[in-house]
Amino acid sequence: MKLIHISDIHLNPAKILGDNPIEQFKKVLTYIEAHLMDADKIVITGDLTHIGMLESYEVLRDLLAASKLKEHLEPVLMIGNHDSRKNFETIFPDQPKDENGFFQFAEETPEGLFVYLDTKLEGSHAGEFCSKRRTWLRSILSGAKGKNQPVWLFMHHNPVGVQIANADQYNMVDETEFREILREYKGQIRHIFFGHCHYTLSGSVCGIPFSAPRSTSHPNWPEFSGNPKLMGYGNIEKNFNVCFLGADETVIHSIDYEREPDIKWLTLA
Numbered sequence: 001m002k003l004i005h006i007s008d009i010h011l012n013p014a015k016i017l018g019d020n021p022i023e024q025f026k027k028v029l030t031y032i033e034a035h036l037m038d039a040d041k042i043v044i045t046g047d048l049t050h051i052g053m054l055e056s057y058e059v060l061r062d063l064l065a066a067s068k069l070k071e072h073l074e075p076v077l078m079i080g081n082h083d084s085r086k087n088f089e090t091i092f093p094d095q096p097k098d099e100n101g102f103f104q105f106a107e108e109t110p111e112g113l114f115v116y117l118d119t120k121l122e123g124s125h126a127g128e129f130c131s132k133r134r135t136w137l138r139s140i141l142s143g144a145k146g147k148n149q150p151v152w153l154f155m156h157h158n159p160v161g162v163q164i165a166n167a168d169q170y171n172m173v174d175e176t177e178f179r180e181i182l183r184e185y186k187g188q189i190r191h192i193f194f195g196h197c198h199y200t201l202s203g204s205v206c207g208i209p210f211s212a213p214r215s216t217s218h219p220n221w222p223e224f225s226g227n228p229k230l231m232g233y234g235n236i237e238k239n240f241n242v243c244f245l246g247a248d249e250t251v252i253h254s255i256d257y258e259r260e261p262d263i264k265w266l267t268l269a
Contacts, residue, residue, distance in 0.1 A: 001111045004032060004042040005241040006075070007156075007195025008215035010082060011059050012050035017233050021050065021217035022059060024238060028216050031257040033068045036242065041109070042073050043116070045195040046080025046156030048088070050217070057091035078116055079103055080156035080196060081125045081170070100132045106140050111245045112150030112190065115140055119157040119172060127157030127172040127196070134181060141185040151185070152245065153192045158212065160205040165228040167197045167220075182206040191250050193243075200239065200254055211252045213241040 006028060010021045032042070049056035060077075064070065077095065079088055085103070089095060096105035102118040117137065121128035129137075144151050159178060161168045172178055182189065183206045192210040198220040201212040214220075214236070221232030237256040244251040 001041065001109065001245040002036075002039045003243040003245055004036060004039050004073075005045065005193050005211070005213060005243055006042065006216060007045040007213055007240070008047040008080070008198055008217060009044060009060075010047055010050040010215065010217035011056040012053070012217075013055060013059075016050060017218045019218060022063075024216045025060075025063065028240060028257060029063065029067050029069070031255070031260065032073070037068065037073065039073060039242070041114075042069065042075040043114075043154055043193065044075050044077055045154055045193060046078045046120075047082040047195065047215075048077060048079065049084070050082055052082065052084030052087050054087045054090060057087055061091050076107075076114075076116060076154075078154065078156060079118065079120050081120060081127065083120065085120065085122075098133075098136050100136070102133055102136075104133065104136065109152075111247075112152060113140070113144050114152050114154065117153065117155040119155050121173065124173075125170040127155075127170075129172060129174055129178045131177075134177060137181060138184075141181070141188055145185060145188050149188070150190045151188045152190055155192065155194045157196045158194050158201070159192055159210065160203070162197055162199065162201060162222075164197075164199075164222055164224060165226050166223075166231045167199070169228050170196070179206055182208055191245070202252065209250065211241060211243070213254060214239050216240060 009025045104118040107114045119127040157172050186207050189208045194212050198215040216238045219236040223232050239254045239256045242253045
């Protein structure tokens with residue numbers, strides 16, 4: 001399976017740190033339409049908007065409706081800490097929810113079960129996966145385990161600290177409880193895809209590999225001073241990931257889409 005993983009598009013009518021997030025997302029769509037229409041799925045793991053404005057969700061709806069993705073590759077939309085549940089549902093009323101009203105669901109795919117998690121904590125930039133959400137996830141994972149079905153998790157917040165103080169002050173407040181689930185079902189979970197941090201990240205947690213792209217709006221520079229008030233930004237390449245999922249392998253490519261005009265091609269003999 002060929003999966004496109006996008007995160008933290010932060011659509012907003014005003015610029016963010018000097019750049020226009022709407023124009024950046026248009027560039028992403030243009031790149032996908034030109035080069036990646038053979039993909040099987042697109043997932044955007046949250047922070048669809050910068051401050052949850054109704055207008056920003058309307059822009060997202062209209063951009064997707066006008067794109068070539070509408071029929072074949074309409075993205076799975078997930079919410080993050082910058083999003084508004086109410087305004088998201090107003091503009092995207094058909095988004096799946098669990099029995100408790102969280103925007104999370106499971107989807108059968110040829111490569112196994114895709115599970116999309118809602119980690120938003122109201123009133124905070126940190127994340128949460130409360131007891132109701134944990135109960136739901138355990139039920140989903142238990143069913144997959146009974147069928148020996150591989151699971152791919154998608155979430156906005158990082159499930160592990162990334163060793164950068166500015167980012168790690170906004171981790172999941174119940175990270176310990178969430179990790180208990182990961183340990184219990186690590187035999188079923190093949191990979192975790194997330195966003196939130198705005199860095200290109202890879203590694204593992206509880207023995208489960210993970211990956212995250214940078215933001216398409218305002219990527220951050222990783223710095224390790226330990227100062228939680230220090231955030232690096234600037235002329236950093238924005239990107240998204242193209243992921244190849246197979247029975248025995250997972251391959252992740254980061255696409256610095258704005259650099260495409262500079263690429264030269266050599267035909268080898």
